[in-house]
Amino acid sequence: MRFSHFVLRRWLYSVLVLFGLSILIFIIARMLPGNPARLALGPFALQEQVEHLQHLMGMDKPLPLQYWTYITGIFRGDFGLSFQTRRNVALDIAHYLPATVELVLIAIVWVLVLGVPLGVLAARYKDSWPDNLVRVMAFIGVAVPPFVVGLVLQLIFSYLLGILPTTGRLSLTTPAPPLRTGLLLLDSLIEGDFSALGDALKHIILPSFAIAMTGIGQIARLTRASMSDVANQDYIEASRGFGIPNRVIAFKYMLKPASIPPLTILGLTFASELSNAFLVETVFAWPGIAKYGIRAILRKDFNAVMGVVLIIGLAFVIVNLIVDILAGYVDPRIRIKHEEGE
Secondary structure, three states, rough: OOHHHHHHHHHHHHHHHHHHHHHHHHHHHHHOOOOOHHHOOOOOOOHHHHHHHHOOOOOOHHHHHHHHHHHHHHOOOOEOOOOOOOOOOHHHHHHHHHHHHHHHHHHHHHHHHHHHHHHHHHHHOOOOOHHHHHHHHHHHHHOOOHHHHHHHHHHHHHHOOOOOOOOOOOOOOOOOOOOOOOHHHHHHHHHHHHHHHHHHHHHHHHHHHHHHHHHHHHHHHHHHHEEEEEOOHHHHHHHHHHOOOHHHHHHHHHHHOOOHHHOOOOOHHHHHHHHHHHHHHHHHOOOOOOHHOOOOOOOOOHHHHHHHHHHHHHHHHHHHHHHHHHHHHHHHHHHHHHHOOO
């Protein structure tokens, strides 16, 4: 089987996963207690008004027909009407999603920039104080909930030191650049607005780092374990015998093969960053899709809930597919295995 066939098969599996996810979340959303039409109209709305809204939303139809109407609408870009914003959920997602994507991408940068070097450092000085320090830091990062990390960061850097902002994406005194992509950092660069760029960077540091703490700990621990396994290989011992410096051995000959396990869980790390964003965005008043999803859950806005879950599921599937492809190119054994059909 060629590697391209493997990629195609993964795409087909991804479609089935999303289809199953849509059925599951559709059923769960409609099994939750409470009447969403009543919640949307308020406690003083007449029963006739509630029934009329239920009819407009198709909630009086059988569940299979409701699901068919919903899933066919998605292919037309129609995610249904949101009860809380009174507009199409697709428009809400397009409005809120870029903020979360920007936050999670910066968190992934934190994970790669800090997690991998810390794991290499721990493996290079195994069982010494740098290794013990990294392991303690990794344990704290994995054990402490991200929203608690966010509150601690706010206390230290915002209230005590006063060097970083607490909430939002921009200061009230900073004009926002014209929205082209919805990513403030990128839009600021496109417009050459370095004042907005600097302000946006200050606002994103704390929430992105709070989200990234768990991933940093996981990647650091896994990189350390992988580097320790590779360190016992014969070609590494031979490299030391030829007098190659340990720094060169660690970063040139050990890091690439040791990067396969961390790379394979990078998709899971991305998914965990998205889930961590749900509470962190609330702590930092970050106007992203996670905060929008929480409001939708509290108000039983099931069209919005389904839209958020499907978009997050789609992101998770795409990232895992990209990770599978990258792993195949980084490790030729994976590519050769699928090309030979083993």
